[in-house]
Amino acid sequence: MYTGSDLGDLLALGVKPAGAALGVIAKQVAYPDLLTGIEDIGDVEANLEKVISLEPDLILMDSGGTYYKESDYDALKKIAPTVTYDRLPTFKRLLVMGDILGKKQEAEKWINDFKGKVTGLKGKIGVKDGETASVFIRLGKEFYVMGNSGFATILYDTLGYTPTPKVKQTLIDKNLRFNDVSNEVLPEFAGDYLFILMDDNEAARAAADSFTQELVFKSIKAVANKHAFYIPTKWNFDDPVTKERLLDELPKLMK
Template sequence: MKIRNYPLPGIALIFILLLTACGGNTNSSQQAASSTGPIDSVQSVAPNSSASAATGETRKFTDSKSRQVEIPVNPQKIVYIGSDPGDLLALDVKPVGATLSVIASQVVYPDLLKGIEDVGYPAALEKVLSLTPDLIIFSDWDESALESLSEIAPTVVIGENDTYTRLRQIADLLGKQDIAEQKITEYETKAANVKKQLMLDLKPGETATVFLQLGKTLYVMGHQGISVSLYDMLGFAPPPKVQELINQDELFSEISEEILPSYAGEEIFILGDEAEETSSALNQLLGSAIWKSIPAVKNGHTYAADSKWNFDDIITRTRLLEELPKLMAKGS
């Protein structure tokens, strides 16, 4: 992923909200019931609880950068660096530490983050070291600390792929393949039921677009975040201009209000956070003549949601299944 450098921590929130659970690469133009219980049941990994950990048994694992990393067969103290801890938690594994300082208040599963030490964002190496991890899972756009982290513990890079690919890669890493497949099967079963409940009766090629307002900046989403559920699960199609972004592996793009209509689909989902600046900008947008001129708006096919749904880990996507009927019933 190629991205220009930006000051932190302000831009960190924007990128984490936008790059959550995303697949593919981006570039500088895009600034912008498991075997042990239900999907929300997460078990802490207790240190020194296995023979392999005690004996130091290891194996080779090839990560997303084609690096062969020697990892513990049964890691006991995992630190997660990235914006999708839901990928790990879905496998009933709770890391001892993770980069939570920005996303803890932005995800739909804060209940599952209890007991996880925040290592900061960017990750503070001293904090990571103090947790004495035996494995670090790295899934972040900023790879500047990768070498330093690798000196603390074996560090495996997880690619910014689609939901199932990421989940399966981590499952392979941790020996949780059966749980991953069960989570996927459970999700698809629930998704099929929700589709029946919604009775969408989509026309072939019916389009939908996701716009995200963060502060004063407006983004259009490609194939990432909540768009994954709209396109892959519900069966909407991206409008031509959004499809262009997807074809160019652009996960999102900053746009101006003036060109917003050219990206608008027959259904529009508009996301925003609770920040005062965002609320003010959204109110201005929704009251503008440009917004009111869009056919989807005129037809009452717009839906407003919190930006916390702009993640595509399987925990968020599963909880979104419960939210979608309520969300789409509130179309304006």
């Protein structure tokens, strides 16, 4: 049984849990094809009966999740042995999962294979030393700037782009995953390459199209250089499955 938002951690190790908290992520992830056969346990606190009915041998609980409390842990451990884990960077988190599930070799193999694929991707994209990149995410009418989390980890940790000084000082150094900023100051956060995460629906596209006509957007250097790319929000996860699939998609998305 798995309660976190990084279900791809388990799937990358060849483990499909009997149940997972799919209510939030099922329509957002880049791997809906892998969710078949996994029961949605919803909000754990409200669906303990569902958890009990699945008779889990082990429950994995994301202690970094914003919607889980100590009382949830106390309730879950009465059903089955419950192990909590911290919200770590992808590789470290995968190794922890490998230790917990007896899949350490699988975790190490995935990491080594992934690093090999990254070398080829850098060549395709042509990342140069010192080039900066930024990630904006549009939620409704508001823009947020991403720190080193989700999709941004591929840019900074994997491909070697450098965060802009404003992103580093305002978000990364303060360990902020994202922060909302007014449209007027967005150019201050934008790097040589700009990636804009947005939902793939008509309302989101209309909002994006409207913003592209504003002078503040046109003043961004990456926009003028045609280095601004729209990315579906399904790629804003840092689990192994999403990362691996993103390696194949990123060259296409950057066209």
